[in-house]
Amino acid sequence: MTSRILVVDDDTALAEMIGIVLRTEGFETFFCADGAAAVQEWRAHRPDLILLDLMLPGMDGIEICTRIRAESGVPIIMLTARADTADVVRGLESGADDYIVKPFNPKELVARIRTRLRPGSQPESEMLRIGDLTVDVAAHEVRRGDTAIALTPLEFELLVALASKPQQVFSREMLLEQVWGYHYKADTRLVNVHVQRLRAKVELDPDNPKIVTTVRGVGYRAGAVV
Amino acid sequence: MPTASVSVAGRPATWRDGAWWRARAERVATLWRRSLRFRTVVITLVLTAVTIIVACVWMALAIQSDLFESRKTQALTDARRAVDSAQTTLDNAVVQDDPVQVQNLLTSIQGPLSQQSATDMTLAIRVDATPSQLAPPGFRSGGLTESMISAELRKHVRDDSSADKQWAQSIALPGSGDTVRPGIVVGQQIVVPDIGPYELYLAYDLDDAASTLSFVQATLWIVGSALVVLIGAIAWFTLRAVTIPIRDAADTSAQLAAGDLGVRLRVRGEDELATLGRSFNAMADSIQSQINQLAELSLVQQRFVSDVSHELRTPLTTIRLATDMLNDHREEFDPTTARAAELLHAQVERFEVLLTDLLEISRYDAGSVQLELEPTSLARLAEDVIASMQQLAEQHGSDVRLVAPGGYSPVDMDPRRIRRIVRNLLGNAIEHGEGKPIVVTVDSNQQAVAIAVRDYGLGMTEADAERVFDRFWRADPSRKRTIGGTGLGLSIAQGDATLHRGTLAVWSQPGRGSNFVLTLPRGPHPVEAGSPLPTDPGEQSADDLGLTQPIAVHGDAGEMGETGGAQ
Numbered sequence: 011m012t013s014r015i016l017v018v019d020d021d022t023a024l025a026e027m028i029g030i031v032l033r034t035e036g037f038e039t040f041f042c043a044d045g046a047a048a049v050q051e052w053r054a055h056r057p058d059l060i061l062l063d064l065m066l067p068g069m070d071g072i073e074i075c076t077r078i079r080a081e082s083g084v085p086i087i088m089l090t091a092r093a094d095t096a097d098v099v100r101g102l103e104s105g106a107d108d109y110i111v112k113p114f115n116p117k118e119l120v121a122r123i124r125t126r127l128r129p130g131s132q133p134e135s136e137m138l139r140i141g142d143l144t145v146d147v148a149a150h151e152v153r154r155g156d157t158a159i160a161l162t163p164l165e166f167e168l169l170v171a172l173a174s175k176p177q178q179v180f181s182r183e184m185l186l187e188q189v190w191g192y193h194y195k196a197d198t199r200l201v202n203v204h205v206q207r208l209r210a211k212v213e214l215d216p217d218n219p220k221i222v223t224t225v226r227g228v229g230y231r232a233g234a235v236v
Numbered sequence: 237m238p239t240a241s242v243s244v245a246g247r248p249a250t251w252r253d254g255a256w257w258r259a260r261a262e263r264v265a266t267l268w269r270r271s272l273r274f275r276t277v278v279i280t281l282v283l284t285a286v287t288i289i290v291a292c293v294w295m296a297l298a299i300q301s302d303l304f305e306s307r308k309t310q311a312l313t314d315a316r317r318a319v320d321s322a323q324t325t326l327d328n329a330v331v332q333d334d335p336v337q338v339q340n341l342l343t344s345i346q347g348p349l350s351q352q353s354a355t356d357m358t359l360a361i362r363v364d365a366t367p368s369q370l371a372p373p374g375f376r377s378g379g380l381t382e383s384m385i386s387a388e389l390r391k392h393v394r395d396d397s398s399a400d401k402q403w404a405q406s407i408a409l410p411g412s413g414d415t416v417r418p419g420i421v422v423g424q425q426i427v428v429p430d431i432g433p434y435e436l437y438l439a440y441d442l443d444d445a446a447s448t449l450s451f452v453q454a455t456l457w458i459v460g461s462a463l464v465v466l467i468g469a470i471a472w473f474t475l476r477a478v479t480i481p482i483r484d485a486a487d488t489s490a491q492l493a494a495g496d497l498g499v500r501l502r503v504r505g506e507d508e509l510a511t512l513g514r515s516f517n518a519m520a521d522s523i524q525s526q527i528n529q530l531a532e533l534s535l536v537q538q539r540f541v542s543d544v545s546h547e548l549r550t551p552l553t554t555i556r557l558a559t560d561m562l563n564d565h566r567e568e569f570d571p572t573t574a575r576a577a578e579l580l581h582a583q584v585e586r587f588e589v590l591l592t593d594l595l596e597i598s599r600y601d602a603g604s605v606q607l608e609l610e611p612t613s614l615a616r617l618a619e620d621v622i623a624s625m626q627q628l629a630e631q632h633g634s635d636v637r638l639v640a641p642g643g644y645s646p647v648d649m650d651p652r653r654i655r656r657i658v659r660n661l662l663g664n665a666i667e668h669g670e671g672k673p674i675v676v677t678v679d680s681n682q683q684a685v686a687i688a689v690r691d692y693g694l695g696m697t698e699a700d701a702e703r704v705f706d707r708f709w710r711a712d713p714s715r716k717r718t719i720g721g722t723g724l725g726l727s728i729a730q731g732d733a734t735l736h737r738g739t740l741a742v743w744s745q746p747g748r749g750s751n752f753v754l755t756l757p758r759g760p761h762p763v764e765a766g767s768p769l770p771t772d773p774g775e776q777s778a779d780d781l782g783l784t785q786p787i788a789v790h791g792d793a794g795e796m797g798e799t800g801g802a803q
Contacts (some may be wrong), residue, residue, distance in 0.1 A: 021550045021551075022553070023551070023554045024550055024551075024553055024554045024557075026286075027553075027554045027557045027558055028557065030557075030561065031557055031561065034561070044277040065546060089553075091545055091546035091549040091550060092545060092546065112549040112550060112552070113549055113552040113553040113555075113556040113558050113588055114553060114556070114557075114559045115556055115557070116557050116561060117560075120558075194624075197652075198608075198610065198651075199608065227611045227646055
């Protein structure tokens with residue numbers, strides 16, 4: 011199955027070049043150069059993944075990201091010229107799954123896209139328990155009692171990674187490798203921001219987390235099954 | 237009392253102690269140095285006091301001499317009148333060599349002398365000292381004796397026979413008890429018919445004049461002292477009006493210097509102090525506006541750098557993607573085009589690294605770097621970096637070893653930046669290490685953790701070592717570069733170290749290699765006590781390492797095992 015990717019970038023040369031790279035790798039691409047039209051384009055095409063430039067005319071990438079996240083958990087990778095704290099963190103907080111700093115090389119881009127499109131190896135058991143939650147891995151569903159909790163694929167994968175090895179403490183680097191597919195040292199803010207987003211959705215009291223607990227100085231681990 | 241601290245054996249210091257006086261003198265000296273008001277008032281007081289003392293002394297002396305002169309004139313006139321009257325009596329008397337009559341005559345003038353003059357102290361002595369049956373030696377009354385008259389006066393009176401001539405001199409008259417009263421004595425001759433001249437002295441009591449004088453003098457001193465005190469007080473209060481605004485100006489300047497750009501002086505009136513205030517405020521306005529302008533410029537520059545970053549990076553991304561693609565397909569091109577694609581690819585990469593480094597440097601310059609602090613073990617970080625660069629080291633034939641007696645416990649640092657520093661140092665060591673071993677040492681003490689990267693390669697001269705942190709500086713421009721570098725690596729490393737409040741120091745000697753030591757404080761305060769690792773490694777050389785033997789590692793066995801894994 012060919013994955014379909016929406017490239018939102020106002021620089022047409024770059025968009026075209028990304029298109030060339032992605033088509034060589036066997037992806038199907040759509041383009042949108044106008045921020046204001048991006049959400050519309052997304053609704054029209056329903057792509058499998060969005061490459062989103064942060065600085066766009068019309069509407070900026072963070073706003074687009076927030077609007078799309080409100081409707082869908084579709085993987086979003088930000089393209090940013092700035093690795094500065096504020097921009098990247100704001101992008102991640104608005105729901106982007108990952109980011110790539112310009113300039114990037116084609117292999118890096120394709121690797122990031124493939125990681126987001128192909129979820130990691132599934133654990134053997136179909137049903138996992140973490141805290142007071144039930145995770146149905148096959149159905150991509152998380153429940154607290156009878157209530158389903160909507161998670162993005164990334165958040166789901168993060169939760170599954172923790173729940174599948176409840177005894178293990180995951181360092182940020184381990185999670186980066188397992189969930190984001192980084193095999194070298196990457197930005198641990200990715201983990202921090204997404205753990206916060208996940209907690210906001212699954213924890214009863216996000217200030218006092220019981221599902222994803224912090225192990226100070228090391229990383230995170232799954233909360234005890236209740 | 238401020239002198240309590242210098243007192244001996246707990247006894248409070250008193251004015252009897254030298255220390256007390258020293259402390260007092262020091263306080264006054266301090267006041268003199270530091271208080272314009274105190275100094276001015278003291279100077280005013282001293283000068284006024286001197287002036288008033290001189291004036292008072294002069295006035296006292298003038299009054300004294302004037303009073304004396306007038307009393308003297310009065311005494312002379314009085315004496316003349318009395319003596320003239322007595323002389324007339326004597327001239328009209330007829331004595332016929334009868335001693336009794338002469339005696340009576342002398343006695344008879346004695347009463348009128350006292351009555352006519354304002355004194356009853358009279359003394360008459362016969363000029364001719366030869367004893368005579370006829371002439372009585374003289375007479376005296378009112379306690380005036382011969383011994384009280386000075387020889388000098390007597391000589392004058394005796395020698396000058398003209399009856400008009402009067403002589404006066406001040407004498408001390410016996411007062412009640414042992415006291416002495418001031419007086420004046422007038423001497424002249426009086427001629428007794430048939431017998432000859434007599435010295436006649438009349439003494440006048442000046443006691444009333446003296447008491448007038450002392451009253452006047454006392455008044456003068458009192459008024460003088462009061463004037464000095466008054467002038468001192470006036471100077472004190474007048475100076476207050478000047479020193480208080482000056483103090484205000486000084487305080488405000490200090491506040492301004494401390495960075496509070498909004499402070500201004502209150503300006504009242506149009507006098508010199510108001511002018512000072514206005515000038516100061518104008519200066520503060522000017523400084524504030526210039527600093528604001530600079531801050532704005534800095535902001536503009538930061539924004540510009542940020543914009544340039546974005547604007548350059550987007551086309552660079554396109555170029556990068558395109559060259560990567562071309563490079564991947566270069567086998568399909570003819571050799572020339574393939575080489576061109578290869579060169580293009582390499583140079584685009586170099587350009588990218590350069591751009592990244594430049595932007596990093598400009599961020600330091602703009603002060604816009606924020607550290608992402610995380611508790612990190614420096615020893616583990618060093619292991620990781622060594623492992624990741626193992627391949628490169630092997631290509632250069634260098635054996636990288638880790639010696640980590642300490643530095644395992646996590647310390648807050650930005651691991652990305654520290655990793656970048658260590659990679660940079662290790663990369664340099666591999667490049668300049670000439671295939672000799674490279675030793676990475678990690679250690680810690682209570683204040684800091686440190687990592688040293690030592691190579692035994694060519695090394696640098698001292699002058700070169702001083703410049704290694706300069707931007708775009710290369711030790712030897714002709715040396716072949718095998719590992720890409722922009723010439724900004726060590727500048728960035730030092731910038732990162734400084735951001736951590738740490739230090740990056742270098743030791744290097746030609747032929748002995750180089751040693752770079754990065755020291756990071758454990759807390760938020762810069763390390764003062766010194767790095768856990770010395771910058772100068774001493775006399776150790778590559779041969780001493782004993783290439784076949786393991787390096788001695790202090791610390792526990794578990795740590796040793798992991799350390800060994802990285803070697």
